[in-house]
Amino acid sequence: MRITKEYDERKNEILNAAEKLFDGKGYEKCTINDILKEVGIAKGTFYYYFKSKEEVVDAIVSRYKEVVVSRAEKILKNDNINPEEKLMHVFMAMRIKEEVNSDILDDMHKTENALLHQKALNQIVTAMAPILVKVIEEGIEKKVWSCRYPLQYMQIFLAASLTLTDEGIFELDADSQMKVLAALISTLEKMLDVPEDSFMKLFMQNLG
Incomplete structure (x- = not known):
């Protein structure tokens, strides 16, 4: 020991x-x-x-990933919230600035640290997609929504949302950021075959 x-x-x-x-x-x-x-x-x-130094990077990124996965798995086990709330909470669990060194997160966006940023994106999508699939499957079972390709849709949504909302990649003003967020939410609604604006209010509540 x-x-x-x-x-x-x-x-x-x-x-x-x-x-x-x-x-x-x-x-x-x-x-x-x-x-x-x-x-x-x-x-x-x-x-x-x-x-190697690259293996060090992998380990650093894994620490970020473990923070996210730990939070998401706790949400997944929470039987006191419905699938819609669970889905929103899991997405919000990926906001890790409070738990890790913000300077390191900002540094990922520098051109010279593109590898670090790429690895972080890869690990988050790989780790989080299966967790989100479990939420999607729970919603399907409870007839909250339907989804033909749960894993593939969640991979697409994660990759798009993590990239498009990354201020280190896209420099967007507040209005443009809100439009991107609205478009992402609309895309998710279509993926899950739910009525338009079903998730917007819930997203805004969680963003607060």
């Missing part, structure tokens, strides 16, 4: 140092030697935990 704890502590120490360096220097400019100096470890120690 003690060995496992020490392993996890040292691994997190390396990840924390890497996050700090990626924030300050950018992913591309940061080297493994920079991480070694920041943590105060030998190269052999680093390679005991990680095979």
Whole structure:
């Protein structure tokens, strides 16, 4: 048990140092030697935990993903809310700025950190789509909505919404942001074959 704890502590120490360096220097400019100096470890120690700098990025992104997945799974198990509310709450669970280093999240948007951003998008879509499918299937079972391609529609919706609402990719004014949000909600309504504006009020309540 003690060995496992020490392993996890040292691994997190390396990840924390890497996050700090990626924030300050950018992913591309940061080297493994920079991480070694920041943590105060030998190269052999680093390679005991990680095979490459890219593997460090994967681990950092996984920490973000775990925050989102943990929150979403709690919502999924909540039997006190209906499928519509559950769906909205799961989408809102992806807002992780309060739980993780906001500087790192902002840094993902820099051109030199495109890989970090791409990996984050990939991991979130891959992890969250199956969770959303369970909500969709619950709604289908309760005859709240219908959906012909639950997994594929959720993958499309996640990829579109995470990209189009990302201020680091698209610089939109407030009016344009609201129009994109309205279009995304309309798209979701069509995917689930529910009446127009069924989700808008619920979305706005959750955004507050």
